[in-house]
Amino acid sequence: MSTVASKLPAVAWTARDDLAALVAALGPDKVRWVGGAVRDTLLGHPVADVDAATLHEPQTVIELLGQAGIRAIPTGIDHGTVTAILPGGNVEVTTLRHDVSTDGRRATVAFATEWREDAERRDFTINALYADPVTLEIFDWFGGLADLEVHRVRFIGDARQRIREDHLRILRYYRFQARFGSALDEEAEEACAELAPTLKGLSRERVAMELLNLLSLPDPSATVERMEARGVLPVVLPEAGERGIAALKALTTEESRQGVAPDALRRLAALLPAEPRTAEQVAARLRLSAAQKKRLVTAAAREAEPGEARALAYSLGRDEAIDRLLLAGADVSPLTGWDIPRFPIKGGEIVARGISAGPEVARILREIERRWVAEGFPNPERAGKLLDERLPR
Incomplete structure (x- = not known):
């Protein structure tokens, strides 16, 4: 039996007309808002994406939305996900699911008929909060509201079991901890440290995505330092070490001091030694794009004295120059509002x-x-x- 613990505040996105049309098409008793939109609204954070869970199977979702004049794309229909194309922002509508089998890299799922059964397969308690689209009542089976209150990221059920189901949850834990956490959950910390070697079996693209998402947060340095101490970072980025952690701390401090927005690639460069060959190897291992690789290697070719800011930007490019300057603790203000000129002689x-x-x-x-x-x-x-x-x- 689900527990109604609270209500979602009535904010702008909950009153969207296009979402009301989606709810009417699927039936208000057959759909609930879930995940990040619920969590972030409760925290007072901006909501970028809205996700919905539904009792309907995917083909039925497509048919019902079509009847209501709402375009639907089967973006992940094998896993139960249909994307509703709406004026105010697309919504992923996913059929309730439960895991049939998992191997740490992928899961075989089957459709479910109980809301709690769907919640049980999610990773963290703060991501397993569901909201009624009409009454805004919140359904919380695992103490997610209490965890939000103290800013704790906690796995649903047994942490080790949840990680064995999907090894990427180790990196997701640290990303969510860096974004939302202040109170540490000791079980989660120990489980991530114990099962860190399982990260070696994941695709490089998935590891890179999570690592860059973590590094893009306002200040992930304390979390990354804990990953290093717990033996997690050496599995995915052995080149970092204590020197890299110190460089990341210095960079985030410099970004904040100069009012420069966080940048994941720049922070990855800080974690690596100033060796272009090493940067090339890391870029290849993480399957970064050609543009990302070029920027990482350029940052790795840095010197203690980067030189005059505008000359550097003219030679390397704006982003590359900002990387070099910040990594050296140098002033980037000469580049503010300045467009790189073209050499006028042909x-x-x-x-x-x-x-x-x-x-x-x-x-x-x-x-x-x-x-x-x-x-x-x-x-x-x-x-x-x-x-x-x-x-x-």
Whole structure:
């Protein structure tokens, strides 16, 4: 029997007309809001996405929404998820489920008919809160409301069993702990440390996603330090170590001091030694994109003195320059509101002054460009004078 523990505050998203239409289409007794939208509303945080659980099976959801004129996409129909396309923001509608079998990497599920049965397969108590879409009454079977009250991230049931079902829950625990937690749950901490080696069996993409999501939080340094001490971080990022933790702390402090938004890749770079080859290996292991790899390697090629901010941005790119500057504890304010200019001299102008097309043209261009950068990117007229000084008409 479910326990009605409280009510969801009536905030903007709970009064959306398009959500009311979705509820009417599925039946108010057949659908409940669940997960992050409920949790974040109770914490007073902004709500980005709304998820719903339903007693209907996926094909029925599609049919009922279609009858109501709501477009539905079977985004994860094998696992019971249908996405309702709504003006105010799409909603994932997932049929109640229970696990049939799990191997730590994937689960075989079957549809369920009881709300609590669906809640039991979720990871943390604070993610297993359901809300009636009409009355806003909250259904809490596992003490999630009490855990929210003290900012504790706690597994549902036996922590070790929940991790054995899905090894990624170790990294999810630390991400949620960094975002919501203050009171530590000792059972969760011990279980994550004990089962940390199981992370080796996960796909690199899933590990990278969770790691970057963790590093994107306002200040994950204390949590990452605990991951290192508990033996979890060495499994997924053995290159970090105490030096990397210290560098991450220094970087987050610098970001805060200079008012720069958190950046996961920059923080990953801080955790790694300043060795481009190591950065390449980590990028390959985590299956990062080519752009992410380039940025990580550029950050790893940093020096103690990064040089003048605008010259650095012109040479490397804005993001790469900000990475280098912050990692060195240098001032990024010269880049605020500054657009990287284009060098106004073209190779044709060199050729027009009697230099044969080829390497000599490129060499002269670079020479003039260096002077132009050193003078602080003066206007095209001054750039032209630099050309005249090098190659009189």
